[in-house]
Amino acid sequence: KAGVTQTPRYLIKTRGQQVTLSCSPISGHRSVSWYQQTPGQGLQFLFEYFSETQRNKGNFPGRFSGRQFSNSRSEMNVSTLELGDSALYLCASSLGTGLLYEQYFGPGTRLTVT
Amino acid sequence: AQSVTQPDIHITVSEGASLELRCNYSYGATPYLFWYVQSPGQGLQLLLKYFSGDTLVQGIKGFEAEFKRSQSSFNLRKPSVHWSDAAEYFCAVGARDYKLSFGAGTTVTVRA
Numbered sequence: 001k002a003g004v005t006q007t008p009r010y011l012i013k014t015r016g017q018q019v020t021l022s023c024s025p026i027s028g029h030r031s032v033s034w035y036q037q038t039p040g041q042g043l044q045f046l047f048e049y050f051s052e053t054q055r056n057k058g059n060f061p062g063r064f065s066g067r068q069f070s071n072s073r074s075e076m077n078v079s080t081l082e083l084g085d086s087a088l089y090l091c092a093s094s095l096g097t098g099l100l101y102e103q104y105f106g107p108g109t110r111l112t113v114t
Numbered sequence: 115a116q117s118v119t120q121p122d123i124h125i126t127v128s129e130g131a132s133l134e135l136r137c138n139y140s141y142g143a144t145p146y147l148f149w150y151v152q153s154p155g156q157g158l159q160l161l162l163k164y165f166s167g168d169t170l171v172q173g174i175k176g177f178e179a180e181f182k183r184s185q186s187s188f189n190l191r192k193p194s195v196h197w198s199d200a201a202e203y204f205c206a207v208g209a210r211d212y213k214l215s216f217g218a219g220t221t222v223t224v225r226a
Contacts, residue, residue, distance in 0.1 A: 042218045090157055092158075099208045107156055
């Protein structure tokens with residue numbers, strides 16, 4: 001069974017631009033979560049989608065948004081990029097919502113904002 | 115609010131020696147506890163988890179962890195490390211319906 005895939009793997013953007021990251025979950029998984037990983041703040045939860053509905057949200061500004069499609073694929077969008085948005089963005093999928101379901105992580109998208 | 119502390123930023127251990135990584139958590143109720151490993155350029159892989167029951171939990175790759183409620187700790191151990199265990203290790207805590215809070219991570223270097 002294929003794992004979680006994230007595209008693109010690397011991305012360079014300029015301050016003020018917007019970016020869209022994509023995550024394809026493991027087949028059959030209906031929950032997708034997004035995390036931001038930076039050297040200063042560590043791993044922080046962004047949001048979770050289950051059956052096309054946002055179920056949980058972390059403490060990030062409204063510039064960070066996401067959505068999930070009927071095939072469970074998810075996209076994350078960051079508008080008006082700031083230098084501090086440079087990070088590794090990790091996507092994780094699971095069969096269901098809640099921590100009883102194991103999360104499987106993708107390799108991440110490395111975003112650099114210049 | 116839940117939080118996790120991993121006191122050791124970096125640990126160096128010789129191949130074949132034992133390894134213990136410390137994790138302390140702060141949470142008002144019974145927590146769900148996890149240990150993840152991240153190799154360079156990779157996502158996170160779950161090593162083991164604790165929800166309830168036996169406080170000594172066995173995981174993959176020969177790792178185990180012990181939940182100690184009185185000390186609010188969930189330390190990870192491995193009796194004999196291999197060079198392939200060099201990675202960054204994250205402890206995480208969460209409640210059943212909420213998402214994970216991660217510690218800052220401990221980088222493990224294995225010397226020959």
